[in-house]
Amino acid sequence: MEILLIENVTHLGVRGDVVNVKDGYARNFLLPRKMALPVTAGNKRQIELEKVRAEKLRAKELADAKSLAEKIEAVSLAVTKKAGENGHLFGSVTNADVAELFKGKGFTLDRRDITVPHIKDAGTYTVEVRLYSGVHAKVSLEVSAAAAE
Known part of the structure; x- marks a missing residue:
């Protein structure tokens, strides 16, 4: 099953990625926990918006993490x-x-x-x-x- 990740999932991918997973993993774990969305014809537009949003958020999180790293190393x-x-x-x-x-x-x-x-x-x-x-x-x-x- 092809899904769009809404959250970072360890060993699978980061927010905004479209990945293939087994149907049971998607239905029983990722979708109920709101960690992913199924990729359907209706979701294509939302997926593109989610990718842009995720990229902006990822850049902000990276900048915040680098700033925190400097503070922690001090x-x-x-x-x-x-x-x-x-x-x-x-x-x-x-x-x-x-x-x-x-x-x-x-x-x-x-x-x-x-x-x-x-x-x-x-x-x-x-x-x-x-x-x-x-x-x-x-x-x-x-x-x-x-x-x-």
Whole structure:
């Protein structure tokens, strides 16, 4: 079935694309969630308007994401975790921890968009934040160890 995407759909396409999907996927998932429209003779004009609108919106979202990336890269984060005598952390620093740090700085980010390296020791690490397709921000994360009681 040929459909027009109204929203960005992971692994399928972006807003404004016309794609072919299986009938069941379109009928049972995309169409009921208002993520797509079927391509019919009556929708052709609407599809053209949707493509123009989607292109303008995509350009605006890209500009906003680049602006946000600059603001995020200016921030440096610091976290203190309990550690053993050898400096090895009890637990690790996760993307949810980093999302909370960003929240404290005034940025609301989804934890799934944050890529954190495996952190088990104190030190300085680079965290990557995915903001938009092709727009990533790298932030410095300072991890310090606190003595366990």
